[in-house]
Amino acid sequence: MTETETVPADPGDRAGDAAIHVEGVSKRYGSRQALDGVSLHVARGEFFGLLGPNGAGKTTLVEIMEGLRRADAGTVGVLGASPWPRDAALLPRLGVQTQSSAFFVRLTAQEHLATVAALYGTGRAAVERTLRAVALTEQRDTRVEDLSGGQRQRLAIASALVHDPELIFLDEPTAALDPQARRDLWNVLRALKEAGRTIVYTTHHLDEAEALCDRVAILVDGRVAALDSPRGLVGAAGAATSVLLPPDRMTVAQAQEVEGVDRAVLSGGSLVLETRVSGKVMSALDALGGLDGVQTRTATLEDVYLKLTSPAADGTRHTPQTPQTPQTPQTPDREHQT
Structure with a gap:
């Protein structure tokens, strides 16, 4: 075991108890190995962070879990079902906020959310409840095009929540927000966590992951470089x-x-x-x-992250050997995003 490797207890160790169970997943695009034998488990009710540099495989892994891509090898279970081929019964149980969310910009916030809710057969009461949950009640009659960047991000999260999903995927929800808007959105995310939602969260803000996530997986070159709670990773690194x-x-x-x-x-x-x-x-x-x-x-999670992802003097990365036991968090990245 290298100095940065951790082998923590896995709260979602048994596939039946996990919201997400990924075992030995690989994915290749031409000559590029996007994912290389990734295994991870996300427990129900867990706030789970996926970290890694651009091109590490995060988005590819998330898209496989969401049922948007098919893995070349390995097995994937999401809420006890296989996400591939696309499962119409599974989709309403998932909430997805993408990095570039699409809006009906000429509609008001309330009208936009009601339109999304209607696609799931969800009633108007859920719309009002979700607007309150993301602190957009005062902006309910404001056109989407007139909302601030932080308010649009909250509306994107509301669109992923309005049908009351069991499992939520949030991809860079605080990207491009100013510091105050980021902190306001943290409060929304903490409320989701306290409500018992299972959240899979990708971000490049290491302070954010340290403040919000129960556990994080750091993915490097399509493999899990480290996996534990933020505190556990910092302690194990001996920074x-x-x-x-x-x-x-x-x-x-x-x-x-x-x-x-x-x-x-x-x-x-x-x-x-x-x-x-x-x-x-x-x-x-x-x-x-x-x-x-x-x-x-x-020392912070950022120190650990930089140690794992920064090239060493010989051009290699400080990446630990892949553990032989199933790991908990491993995260691949979308080909053209982080």
Whole structure:
């Protein structure tokens, strides 16, 4: 096992208990191997994140789970049924928000959602309930073309929810949103999680995945590079903590001599000390002149992600060997999107 590999307990270990069961799935497009033996399980009620760089295979995997593509090899179960060939009985149990959602832009938000609901035979009460759930009640009579970007994203999610699906696929729902709109949408997503929805979530915002997801799978080159809770991945990676000091506190050479410091550099207007024993370093700094102006930055999911997906000096990636036991999250990517 490599330093970044984790083999966590899988809450959806048994196919019958899982909302999604993927075993040994592969997919090739010509000479390109988009997915290479992916296995994962998503438990019912889980908020599950699929992460990876562009071209990692995320979208291909999601489209296979949604029944839009057929895997070349392996088995896929979604809510106890096979998504391929297209299963008309399964489709109403799924909610899908794509990265580029289509709208009836000349309709109001309420009219648009009512049109979507009618396609599923869902009544008007569900429309009003869903508008409230995504905080769009005040915009119900606003034309879609006049909604803000964040409001359109909430309407896209509402379109995926209005028929009360058991399993929801959300593809980059906060893409292109400003920070406040992102945080507002986080509240909507947290409410969905608290309501017990099963959510499969793709995003490039690592802070988002860390804040929202129960578990995440990081896909690299069509294979699962790591799978665990965000906290578990960060802990297993053993990433260093950064201690930030005002640059006039000491020189880089002096900082390097502090017991427990692995590396010291000047960066972003601060003297940055990297350490895996932050308590020892903080005690030493306190003894050397106090802790005024000293800040710490603990390792994050982004640190783990970059370690797994960034090329090493020899051009290879820091990717662990594929585990022999069935993994939980593995995510492929859509060919022309992330």
